[in-house]
Structures are given as C-alpha cells and as structure tokens.
Amino acid sequence: MLMLFSAFAVALGVAGAIWFATAVWVQREERSATTIALARANLGAEALEQHMLRVMDRVESVHDLLLARQRMIEAGDQAGQLAIEAQLAAQLRRRETELSQISIAGLDGVIRWVAMPGPGVVGGNVFVGDREHFRVPRAGLPDLFVSEQVQSRLTGRWTIIFARALRDRMGEIIGVGFVSVDPQAVSRRLADVGIGANGIALLLRRDGNVLAHSRDEQAGREQRVPPAHPVFGAIRLARGGQLEVSNPVDGRPELIGYRAVRNAPLVVVVALDATRELAAVHGLRSAAFLAASVITLLTGAGLMLGVLFAERWRTRAALDAARAEREAALESLAQGQRMEALGRLAGGVAHDINNVLQAVLGGARLINKRSADPAVHKLSQLVSEAAERGGAVTRRLLAFARRDSLEAEILAVAPLLEGVREVLAHTLGAAVHVRLRIAPGVPAVLADRAQLETVLVNLAINARDAMMPAGGALEIGATAEIITARQAGVLRPGSYVRLSVSDTGRGMDAETLRRATEPFFTTKEKGQGTGLGLAMAHGFCEQSGGALELRSVLGQGTRVTLWLPQAPASSSIMPPANLRSHGVERRCHVLLVDDEPEVLAVLAAGLRERGHSVIAAGGGLEALGALSADPVIELLVTDLSMPGIDGLKLIEEARRLRPGMPAVLVTGFVAEAEDELEHAAEAGPMAVLRKPVTSEALSARISALLVPQKQKV
Secondary structure: OHHHHHHHHHHHHHHHHHHHHHHHHHHHHHHHHHHHHHHHHHHHHHHHHHHHHHHHHHHHHHHHHHHHHHHHHHHOOHHHHHHHHHHHHHHHHOOOOOEEEEEEEEOOOEEEEEEOOOOOEEOOOOEOOOOHHHHHHHOOOOOOEEOOOEEOOOOOOEEEEEEEEEEOOOOOEEEEEEEEEOHHHHHHHHHOOOOOOOEEEEEEEOOOEEEEEOOOOOOOOOOEOOOOOHHHHHHHHOOEEEEEEEOOOOOOEEEEEEEEOOOOOEEEEEEEEHHHHOHHHHHHHHHHHHHHHHHHHOOOHHHHHHHHHHHHHHHHHHHHHHHHHHHHHHHHHHHHHHHHHHHHHHHHHHHHHHHHHHHHHHHHHHHHHHOOOHHHHHHHHHHHHHHHHHHHHHHHHHHHOOOOOOOOEEEOHHHHHHHHHHHHHHHOOOOEEEEEEEOOOOOOEEEOHHHHHHHHHHHHHHHHHHHOOOOEEEEEEEEEEEEOOOOOOOOOOEEEEEEEEEEOOOOOOHHHHHHOOOOOOOOOOOOOOOOOHHHHHHHHHHHOOOEEEEEEEOOOEEEEEEEEEEOOOOOOOOOOOOOOOOOOOOOOEEEEEOOOHHHHHHHHHHHHHOOOEEEEEOOHHHHHHHHHHOOOOOEEEEEOOOOOOOHHHHHHHHHHHOOOOOEEEEEOOOHHHHHHHHHHHHOOOEEEEEOOOOHHHHHHHHHHHHHHHHHHO
16 A cells, blocks of 8 residues: 555656646747747837838928928029929839828918929918818927828828928928828838738827728728827837737737837837737647646656657747748848948948049149149159049949949950950969960850959959969850749849859858958958959949859869840940040030039139130039020039039039030939939930049040030031
C-alpha cells in the first residue's frame, strides 16, 4: 500500500510538473505571438505616419504659396501672383499627390479663388461661411484646422479640408485658405500598408472623427471612435506607441499601433483583432493541455510530447523566418528611402557647389587674362584645374544618384571599345596588358557616349590599381544577351549588350565587395580616390535602363559586368546636338540672369571680355523688367534654379515678349527639368550648359545660337 501511495504521489508530481511546464510554455508562446502582432501594428502605424507627414508637408507648402500669393497681391505684382497660381495648379497635377482642390474664401464666407486638377484655375461664388472649416480659422485659430469628411459645394465630392487663416502684412485676417485632400486616395493608402484581413487602419481627428478607413473608401462620413477608447488616453502620454486593449464598444481584444501626426490634429491607428491574430496560438494551447492530459494517463505520452515540442520548434522557425523576411523588406524600404533622400541631396549639393565653382573658375580665368605676371598665370591655372575637378566630382555625384541628364545615342560597340583601348594604352602603363574580346556581330547600344566612356576608363583604372605593382591582364568583353521573363530580376526582359571589365588583381573580400558600390567607400589611400567610381557606374547603368553586377574573389581578380539596352533596329533617335560657332564669335546684347551675385558678376565680366554688351539681373522679375525696357536685347542667358521665377519660366515669359528669342540655360542640375526643357526647346533656339562653364564656352554657344538668326536677316 505504501509503495502504491508513493507511486501515486510520484505520478501526481510528474503530472503536476508536466501541466506547469505546459502552462508556462503556452503563456510564453502567446506572449511572443502578441509581441510580434503588436510590432506589426506599430510598424504599420509608423509607415502611415510617414506618409501623412509627406501629405502634411505638401499641404503646408500649399498654404505657404497661398500666403505668398497674398503678398504678391498686396505688392501689386501680378506676374508674381500668376506664377504662384501656376505653381499651385501644378501641385494638383502631380501624379503622386492626394490633393484634390485649393481655394480661398473671403471674410464674407464666399469662395473667391479656386484651383482644381485640369487646365488653369477658376473663380467661384460659392458660400461656405456656415462650414466649420471656415468659421474656426475665421475666428483667429493660429493652427491648421482639419475638417471632418464634408461634401464640397464646388464639386459635390466628399473631401477632407485643411484650413488656415490668411493674414495680411499687418497680421489682420483677410480670408481663409483651403487645401482639399481626397479621402478615397487616403483610404487606398491605408489599405496598401498590408495589415491583412485581421486588422484595419484608420485616419482620425483628435476628437475621434474618422477621416479615412482602410476597408471601405466610402467609410468615415459622420463616423466616430468613442472618446473613451484607450488610444486617446495613450496619445496624451506619448505621441506614438502600441497598446493591447479591449474595444469599449463590443469588448473584443485589440492589438493597436498608433501615431499622432506631428503639427496636425491627426492620429493614424492600425488595429489588429487579437482573437484572430492569436487563433493559431490558442489552438496550440488546446493541443498542449490535451497532450499533458494524455501523458498523465498513458505511458506512451512521451512520444506525443516530443511531437508537440517538434511542432513548437517548427512554428518558431516559421515565425523567425517571417520576422527575418519582414525585417529584410523594411531594411530594403529604408535603404530605398535613404538613397532617394541622398539623390535629392546630391541635386542640391550639385547646384550649390557648381555655383561656387562657377565663380571660382570664371574669376581664375579673368585673373589669368588680366595679369601679365607668369606666377599669377600659374596660380590661376591651378585654381581653374581644381574648379574643373570639383565639377567632375559633382557630375559623379549626380550619376550615382541617377539624376544626371543623359544624352542617349546609338553607339557601335566595337569602335567604341577600340577607342577606349587606345586611351588606356597610354593611361595604364606598360605593366598592364589590355585586350578586347568582342563577340562577332555584337549589336549597338543605346547610351550616353561620354558617360559610358568615363565608366569604362574608371573601371580600368580601378583594375590597374588592384594589379599594381606586379601588373597583369585587363580584358574588356562585349556580347549580346537576351533576358527572358524567367531570368528577369533586376533587369527587365529584353535585348541587352553585356560589357565586362575583368582583371587579374588581388580581388576583394566579402565585406569589401558588399560595400563596393556605396558612395564615398574606398580602400585606396587618402587623396588617391573619391569612392564614387563604382557608385557612379551603378547609377549610370540603372538610369540607362540596365544593371551592374560585381563579382570578386580574394586573390583571384574582379569582374564588373554592365548590361545596357540594345539600340532598336530602326530609330529616330539622333545624336546629341553639337552647336558650333564655325570659328567666328558674334557679339550681341545679352541679358544675363543669376540669383548668385558672385556668379552673375564673374559671368558678366567674362562675356564683356569677349566683346558682348551685357545687362545683368539678379532674378526673374528684374530680368522681365529689363527686357521690357530695353529693345536691343538679342539673347537671354539664365540660371535654372532661382527663387520666384525659375529659368525655364523666365524663358517662357521672355518669349511671350520676344517670340523666338534665343536662350542659354546655365545650371548645375538639370535632370529633373528635362520635360519642361524639351518644351522650351520647341519654342525657340535653346542650349543648355552645365556649371562650371568658361566664358569662352558660353560665348561660343551664344555665337552658335545666333547663326540662324543672322542668316535670316
């Protein structure tokens, strides 16, 4: 009897231990699944917050433009007013925008001015004085007011209105500016977050009013989240976070990620149904306790327990794999956003630095001309060469960021590579043997000749440095290749020419290879390289419609492969225009415009040295005034990026006064204005020069533009 009692006690102890261990394990799995779901809701809310911040940036920029329009009206500047109204209309025509309407109401509540998608702007006499989005800003609210979903009296469509009072220079309210956002577009953006069927995403006002809903584009009209919902209490403590709460309406458990949008009375919420999210774990709970019961009754329960723990590890591996996949996707998204931001930074840096280099290069050239001292000549030459090297660095930056302006033309591969080999034979030295391996009948490519030659030379110089001091063999190959839909990855399906540059150098280890195409990463000694060569090559290939692949083994050399699209068999593509002055410089009356005083002074002095009569203007409005007052002006030279009226708008306005007037656009960053540039080129003689530019090159381009004008006389 004692032995039976002892055995029973041992059995109870084993059963208790099994049940306790099972309960602890199930709780841990439930907590892990809950943590993962909360993290997913939090990431979704963060992604929506970033999107709404971009929307708010556009809304704020529109309100700034509305205020600038009022300043132009007060100053009596009709041209400036029209230019700003054109910018406002352009905001609505942007493909990625969610803005649907921009309008201004007077103090009487009547709409005085409206801009909508489509051509131009319209006026209106619609009364909105009884609307909340008019009354609240009209009463003097200093902050941005966001309406609930309302039906526009101008279009009859449902919209969300961001309103702000318009004040004159004395601070008095003179009207209310409205920026309308399409709630259906916002709802589609909420749905794109990918939260699945177990959750919803909402855009709310701080008072609980639903502005957009991920499951229904029509939802949100007169809908509210109860003020007692825990998310509103959490917002008062922290601007963003995650919650595990019960819905106050139906009591269902929810896993919530939320963010309060900065500088706006808006909240984005991603709510997951906890019951559905944890259904699999709850099923696992039942299975675990069933297994524990069976273990206490059957001696063979050990096998079932092993199966249960094997299932546990399989489930954990699946969760880990899903987590790793999600983290990789988020890292890829973040990398893309960083590269986009760096590309925008490259454009701004190129513009600003090229303005500085323009002043330096022009000043050095003028010093060289005006001084008879050989020592001064030598120093000015050094400064000029340094400025030109700086311009080359900015061009590599733009190429890396895929924001350089490419002039694609049809290039025969074999003659191109033969020319590159001749250059390399004098550049790389006798220790490096260069050979070509070109497949018979390799087709032509469609690319920018100067950029492609620069990329090949840079890759060859990198290969030479990797083979020094012993030297070695450098092979440049070319062959045609067709990428099918099954093979397509980075490359789209189509016909390509594959160019390769291979060396027998020391190669790269895995970490160096991984970072090789990062901008400013280099293994060379300080002063021996900028770290932009491979980054520029990568950007050039992608901007040309191709791709770049880098393979290397430590001690066995490196191969860089470039895929470029084949040129079409019959094409209307012409080679880039090459304007020449035919050796004769023609003097004329030039209107020179630049918002940088140093650049303006240096360019004006250089043109005057070349015999031109120059009228200098520091901005678009000043230039239009000079053009109206002086009928002898024959040609316009202007910068692209200027406050108020930019260079392309100035050329358009100038040609309204003087149809067909020749124009030269001098800029450090033109890629993002290529569409407008083509339109401007159709309206009259047009040329583009990239800063830094010498006065000789500018004068030659002016003479080339004037040739057809003189021949017509």
